[in-house]
Amino acid sequence: MDGLDGQVNPFMDLDQGGKCQAYYMWIDGTGQGMRGKTKTIMKPTMNPDDLPIWNFDGSSTGQSMGENSDIYIKPVACFKDPFRRGDNILVMCETLDHEGNPHPTNKRRRCFEHMEKCADLHPWFGIEQEYTMFDFTGTHPYGWPVNGYPGPQGPYYCGVGNDKVKGRKIVEAHYRACMYSGIKIAGSNAEVMPSQWEYQVGPCEGIEMGDHLWVSRWILMRVAEEFNVVVSFDPKPIPGDWNGAGCHCNISTLPMREPGGLEKIYEAIELMGERHDEHIYDYDPTGGEDNKRRLTGLHETASIDKFNYGVAHRGASIRIPRQVAADGHGYFEDRRPSSNADPYTITDRIVQTICLNECI
Amino acid sequence: MAYYIWIDGSGENLRGKTKTLPRKPNSVKDLPEWNFDGSSTNQSTGENSDVLLKPVALYRDPFRGGDNILVMCETLCPDGTPHPTNKRHSCKEKMERVHAHRPWFGIEQEYTMFASNGVQPYCWPTNGYPGPQGPYYCGVGADKVYGRKIVEAHYRACLYAGIKIAGSNAEVMPSQWEYQVGPCEGIEMGDMLWVSRWILCRVAEEFDVVISFDPKPISGDWNGAGCHTNISTEAMRHSGGLAVIKEAMANFEKKHIEHIQAYDPNGGEDNRRRLTGAHETASIHEFSYGVADRGASVRIPRHVQHDGCGYFEDRRPSSNADPYTVTDRIVQTMLLDNMALKLKDNSKETQTPDQIELAKMALALDEVEVDLKK
Numbered sequence: 001m002d003g004l005d006g007q008v009n010p011f012m013d014l015d016q017g018g019k020c021q022a023y024y025m026w027i028d029g030t031g032q033g034m035r036g037k038t039k040t041i042m043k044p045t046m047n048p049d050d051l052p053i054w055n056f057d058g059s060s061t062g063q064s065m066g067e068n069s070d071i072y073i074k075p076v077a078c079f080k081d082p083f084r085r086g087d088n089i090l091v092m093c094e095t096l097d098h099e100g101n102p103h104p105t106n107k108r109r110r111c112f113e114h115m116e117k118c119a120d121l122h123p124w125f126g127i128e129q130e131y132t133m134f135d136f137t138g139t140h141p142y143g144w145p146v147n148g149y150p151g152p153q154g155p156y157y158c159g160v161g162n163d164k165v166k167g168r169k170i171v172e173a174h175y176r177a178c179m180y181s182g183i184k185i186a187g188s189n190a191e192v193m194p195s196q197w198e199y200q201v202g203p204c205e206g207i208e209m210g211d212h213l214w215v216s217r218w219i220l221m222r223v224a225e226e227f228n229v230v231v232s233f234d235p236k237p238i239p240g241d242w243n244g245a246g247c248h249c250n251i252s253t254l255p256m257r258e259p260g261g262l263e264k265i266y267e268a269i270e271l272m273g274e275r276h277d278e279h280i281y282d283y284d285p286t287g288g289e290d291n292k293r294r295l296t297g298l299h300e301t302a303s304i305d306k307f308n309y310g311v312a313h314r315g316a317s318i319r320i321p322r323q324v325a326a327d328g329h330g331y332f333e334d335r336r337p338s339s340n341a342d343p344y345t346i347t348d349r350i351v352q353t354i355c356l357n358e359c360i
Numbered sequence: 361m362a363y364y365i366w367i368d369g370s371g372e373n374l375r376g377k378t379k380t381l382p383r384k385p386n387s388v389k390d391l392p393e394w395n396f397d398g399s400s401t402n403q404s405t406g407e408n409s410d411v412l413l414k415p416v417a418l419y420r421d422p423f424r425g426g427d428n429i430l431v432m433c434e435t436l437c438p439d440g441t442p443h444p445t446n447k448r449h450s451c452k453e454k455m456e457r458v459h460a461h462r463p464w465f466g467i468e469q470e471y472t473m474f475a476s477n478g479v480q481p482y483c484w485p486t487n488g489y490p491g492p493q494g495p496y497y498c499g500v501g502a503d504k505v506y507g508r509k510i511v512e513a514h515y516r517a518c519l520y521a522g523i524k525i526a527g528s529n530a531e532v533m534p535s536q537w538e539y540q541v542g543p544c545e546g547i548e549m550g551d552m553l554w555v556s557r558w559i560l561c562r563v564a565e566e567f568d569v570v571i572s573f574d575p576k577p578i579s580g581d582w583n584g585a586g587c588h589t590n591i592s593t594e595a596m597r598h599s600g601g602l603a604v605i606k607e608a609m610a611n612f613e614k615k616h617i618e619h620i621q622a623y624d625p626n627g628g629e630d631n632r633r634r635l636t637g638a639h640e641t642a643s644i645h646e647f648s649y650g651v652a653d654r655g656a657s658v659r660i661p662r663h664v665q666h667d668g669c670g671y672f673e674d675r676r677p678s679s680n681a682d683p684y685t686v687t688d689r690i691v692q693t694m695l696l697d698n699m700a701l702k703l704k705d706n707s708k709e710t711q712t713p714d715q716i717e718l719a720k721m722a723l724a725l726d727e728v729e730v731d732l733k734k
Contacts, residue, residue: 069654084512
């Protein structure tokens with residue numbers, strides 16, 4: 001597409017004169033999109049506290065509060081930049097209003113506070129991020145035939161072969177980029193629908209889950225730019241007999257991981273059952289509307305209206321892996337969050353229910 | 361190899377040519393003067409078409425590497441006087457006169473990428489438009505940003521060259537970008553911004569893309585492009601500086617028309633298309649300022665109001681404005697037009713007796729100038 005015809009950008013090897021680039025990223029007013037911009041910093045650092053608070057024009061991102069369009073961005077986590085390399089960094093930020101209070105769209109702050117409160121329970125999370133690749137228009141799935149559909153689902157999941165997987169280059173690039181950055185990427189696989197993929201991030205303790213997952217999403221979208229592919233986190237991108245995309249969240253606390261922990265798991269699941277509506281509300285960015293399209297009871301989902309659980313049960317809201325049942329301790333998997341859910345909101349909701357036993 | 365760069369007769373475009381030097385120069389003083397044919401760049405003055413090039417700043421060449429350099433030049437007439445199109449000379453003189461105030465600048469250069477045919481913006485659909493503005497500002501994703509490779513290349517090239525590039529971001533209109541250069545003191549602002557523009561146009565050559573500095577490249581509900589200029593003096597940067605900023609506002613208001621004339625290369629005609637009062641611009645007809653107000657001529661950042669000192673942002677200059685003319689006009693209004701040159705008490709503590717003497721001399725020179733004009 002560009003004049004380099006796919007060749008490597010020769011300017012990226014240039015010496016930077018001792019200065020570094022810090023790419024500040026934040027979540028915008030939609031609660032799903034990410035934005036970012038670059039600042040030159042005078043010396044390398046991986047400590048977010050070394051970096052200045054910055055600001056941006058909230059009126060361009062749906063975050064302006066009346067006449068106050070300046071929104072502050074405060075660094076909270078640093079990762080190595082896999083695109084610019086060297087000492088350049090990616091900086092995850094939270095948004096603050098002009099008085100220094102968390103912006104209304106800042107879901108991280110409350111998550112952070114709750115994670116601090118239950119820190120001695122050491123809540124661990126692992127999120128399975130599913131997504132779909134689209135062509136550069138963003139409207140046609142990548143590699144699907146023009147004016148048609150691929151053959152029905154069946155051969156694509158974990159497949160190999162030109163006729164079974166589309167976009168593996170992007171997946172490979174993303175995995176390596178995440179490993180380089182310091183994101184705790186744990187695995188990946190091709191998914192049931194063609195051009196759909198999944199990767200897992202974790203185990204992360206506390207606030208780390210949200211930070212790592214958001215940055216991994218940014219890296220994915222940015223990697224895909226190099227290939228002229230658009231990544232969609234929509235939970236039901238193609239209606240009909242095609243799988244949706246989720247953000248299954250695996251959860252455990254220290255007591256659950258110890259011998260006899262299975263009992264704690266069942267207790268937690270009971271608590272989750274009592275708060276099904278509250279969780280559904282927090283498990284996508286539109287208060288449950290997005291998930292209505294995905295959680296139909298078909299395609300390995302539970303129905304959005306019912307809460308149920310079971311060992312090795314992929315049609316349930318919560319699945320307890322068979323190995324965990326056999327060992328008597330471990331973790332469990334909440335299959336309800338949609339692929340575009342906010343991991344801060346997911347993990348915040350979970351610890352509120354099972355650790356802090358609160359309702360909003 | 362030394363690549364000599366100058367601004368041509370349009371006041372907007374850059375030209376350049378290469379000279380071999382026998383050895384690597386240590387400073388600008390080591391570089392010879394040169395000349396070019398002014399009749400090919402709208403700079404010929406009568407029968408004598410030779411225009412002289414005098415090196416004023418040098419930078420490492422990010423394209424040629426090694427010891428090769430880029431050389432920013434000013435243009436002189438054959439008799440050694442500044443060429444009529446040379447706006448740097450006046451700027452430099454004024455910067456020397458106000459040196460004691462230590463004026464700092466930071467310019468936010470916006471620009472639009474076009475396809476190599478120069479007809480439609482880069483990656484825009486032929487015979488159509490992208491979706492409306494909203495998702496592009498600071499965006500990520502192949503459907504939200506176009507041309508990031510060029511931006512990345514330009515940033516690294518500027519860092520290598522020694523240009524004080526401070527940041528960059530994708531802008532509100534697709535294929536529109538911004539980068540910031542600064543903080544630069546005095547004449548450095550103009551030199552660095554012009555060379556950064558040259559580097560940008562040159563980088564884009566490699567990618568088959570054309571850079572436009574037009575302030576309103578696409579009419580209709582699409583953002584224009586500006587050269588917002590952030591400004592401060594020593595007094596403004598210290599405790600109590602907010603009051604000095606407010607004083608400057610009073611002076612700016614009186615000279616609004618003069619500034620508009622200086623803020624694009626066509627005496628305000630270009631800006632007429634951009635400064636409509638919509639798309640985060642102020643109307644061209646009135647001067648206004650406000651805290652965190654992006655619809656005003658001048659915006660005082662919120663943290664500056666909070667801290668009581670800092671800098672302010674003049675949002676009027678258009679993307680194709682000449683930074684020499686812009687910074688010249690600013691120091692003229694802010695520091696030279698005002699006859700009662702005020703030096704804040706606490707800034708006196710940081711100034712040497714020589715600096716205070718210089719400031720008084722500058723004031724005296726001004727008074728002489730006024731007398732001469734009478």
